[in-house]
Amino acid sequence: MHQFARSKMVGTINGLNKDEYRLLGRWLRSPFFNVNKSLVRFHKVIKRYHPNYDHPNCSKEKLFQKIFPGEEYQAKPMLVLMSELTKQVEMFLVHQQLNEEPDARENLLKNSYLKRNQIDRYEKRIRSRITKLEQKKSLVKREFLELAHLFEDLYNRPSMSTRYKAKQDALMKMNHYLDRYYALGKHRILNELTERTQAIKGDNGVSIDKSALSNLREKLQEPVLDLYGMKAAIEIPEKETDYFKLKNQFLAHFHLLELKDQKILFFSLVNMAIRIKVRVGKLENLKQIHQLYKLGLKHNWLIHNKQMTSITFCNIVLISNSTEDYAFSEKFVEQYVSYLEIEIQEDAKIWALAETQYRYGHFKETIDLLKSHRFSVHVFNLQTRVLLLKAYFDLYVSDNSYDEFFEYYTLATEKFFRRDKFITKSKMDSMLKLLRYSNSLAVGIFEKKLNLEFLTNIKQEIALEENISSKDWLFTKIKELEKKAAT
Secondary structure, three states: OOOHHHOHHHHHHOOOOHHHHHHHHHHHHOOOOOOOHHHHHHHHHHHHHOOOOOOOOOOHHHHHHHHOOOOOOOHHHHHHHHHHHHHHHHHHHHHHHHHHOHHHHHHHHHHHHHHOOOHHHHHHHHHHHHHHHHOOOOOOHHHHHHHHHHHHHHHOOOOOOOOOOOOOHHHHHHHHHHHHHHHHHHHHHHHHHHHHHHHOOOOOOOOOOHHHHHHHHHHHOOHHHHHHHHHHHOOOOOOHHHHHHHHHHHHHHHHHOOHHHHHHHHHHHHHHHHHHHHHHOOHHHHHHHHHHHHHHHHOOOOOEOOEOOHHHHHHHHHHHHHOOOHHHHHHHHHHHHHHOOHHHHHHHHHHHHHHHHHHOOOHHHHHHHHHOOOOOOHHHHHHHHHHHHHHHHHHHHHOHHHHHHHHHHHHHHHHHHHHOOOOOHHHHHHHHHHHHHHHHHHHHHHOOOOOHHHHHHHHHHHHHOOOOOOHHHHHHHHHHHHHHHHO
16 A cells, blocks of 8 residues: 555545545535635546555556646645645535534524624524423433533523523523533443443542532432432442342333433443353343343444444353353344454354354364464454363363363463453453363363362352353353262
């Protein structure tokens, strides 16, 4: 890729979709938006190289000759053209955004009337917008702030005859909506701090007056604030009863919430359920998480800007397979793998296929599948390591000749986790504990001391662990070994 293809201009143009790129040509040819004829010629010449712009003829020197035939090449005119085209594309983007945001247009029109001293029209627009917003069943955060600004504009309007009345509704409403905007913003931050503290130990450097927020919640009586307040009041480690209370309240009121708050509280519930599952390790906890994810897919809470995160994708496959809902898992992969970033889709498909193969008991096929692909994404590297550990363990249980394979793999995996610069300490600890207990079981098999007492002691140790990966898998393996020891 040469310099022209890496330019800011090309990057800006390539941010347009097909329809927008087609409209850009009409925009540039319109004398209302552009009077630079050289810019029109420039765009006409380069559009044949769209979207890659890496053709040998797409260099500044060769493009210059086509735009200014017969003239000697000069760098400055080309740089000016590229800069002007970038500005035109950015103006076009602003225009497109205004077409999609009637509220922004309305605000600009209102201010235009004020600027031209058309006060009656200015006040009429303010009141019309206030009425429209206050008639809505529920408001989003930015609309709280907008209403506060609108009442401020109304209070400070040029016709000030009513400003000094004893009762001032505009001032009261301004305060009312600012409280709501402030309270919702602070609760979102508080929730994020709580979630971060669960994953990242240490001081976040942010402090929030919880008592002030509690007073605001009591004053405002907003369902969204009550839900955030309920979440904030839950003590760590969370209890299953707390989870069900929050979940039931969320399901009863989520339709009153802004989509962003629906997603925030939904993921808080998912994270809470996962933490409880890691700590408790019961199948019922897995089923709860599975139902949550299905609900999230139904309401589009798991998709943001037409994309799903790799962690969410992995979790859904793992939870679905753990509850033996293989049909859902396979359908999910087929339907949603395209929502991942393009460069990780192959990683996701191979890992998901191997995960399902493992659940069917095809351990050798699982290993062969994972070994045949080079995973480039960190989350799939981690998941692959864990899945290979499980497959090698199950092979070893059924065939003692795999003892060296299992021993070698656990040693290599431990080195991998300890050297991994991207894994959090909490995550590494949970993975290392999985390795340690897997090894303990393998040693018990090798040394032929696999009796009920030995297995009960390990099970009790695992039950006390609050941060361990694949806790439910370890319990399942111990249960299988107990049956084997009893015969």
